[in-house]
Amino acid sequence: MVEPRVRPRFVLDTMLGRLARWLRAMGYDSLYLGPAEDRHLLQLARNQTRILVTRDRALARLAEPHSCLIRGERVDDQILEAVQRLALCTDDAEWLSRCLECNTRLEPGPRESFHGLVPEHVFATQTDFKRCPGCDRIYWAGSHVDRMVERLSRLLGRARSP
Numbered sequence: 001m002v003e004p005r006v007r008p009r010f011v012l013d014t015m016l017g018r019l020a021r022w023l024r025a026m027g028y029d030s031l032y033l034g035p036a037e038d039r040h041l042l043q044l045a046r047n048q049t050r051i052l053v054t055r056d057r058a059l060a061r062l063a064e065p066h067s068c069l070i071r072g073e074r075v076d077d078q079i080l081e082a083v084q085r086l087a088l089c090t091d092d093a094e095w096l097s098r099c100l101e102c103n104t105r106l107e108p109g110p111r112e113s114f115h116g117l118v119p120e121h122v123f124a125t126q127t128d129f130k131r132c133p134g135c136d137r138i139y140w141a142g143s144h145v146d147r148m149v150e151r152l153s154r155l156l157g158r159a160r161s162p
Contacts, residue, residue, distance in 0.1 A: 009050045010050055011053070017034065027093075031048075101137060
């Protein structure tokens with residue numbers, strides 16, 4: 001029997017907030033605190049068994065071997081670099097399973113429970129909703145989701161190419 005692969009968890013430094021959101025979009029547990037002391041990020045990485053993802057060479061060295069130095073400046077390049085360097089699974093089964101804002105795993109609920117919580121036209125046209133138990137945001141598969149999935153598919157299709 002093949003053991004399921006444990007998905008890595010991350011903590012990202014202040015320079016990688018946009019990458020953190022895209023890792024969350026891919027379903028990866030990705031802490032992003034905004035401005036934070038290096039010492040605090042190192043402590044989080046060690047105490048919570050997370051990989052420290054950073055653009056700071058010195059910080060990456062301090063966290064070795066549980067670090068990933070990102071060199072790209074553009075977010076698309078950073079996504080590709082993270083996928084390649086961290087050997088991330090690009091299967092879309094986990095995509096959009098986490099809150100993009102607070103990193104909490106989203107929970108589906110009965111459609112009726114979202115009545116009055118989303119705009120009427122959204123409730124009338126959508127059937128599946130998810131709520132973030134961490135910050136109470138509500139998610140549904142609108143055109144923004146289509147654009148995100150298309151972008152990830154395009155980028156990760158390139159990432160799999162030789």
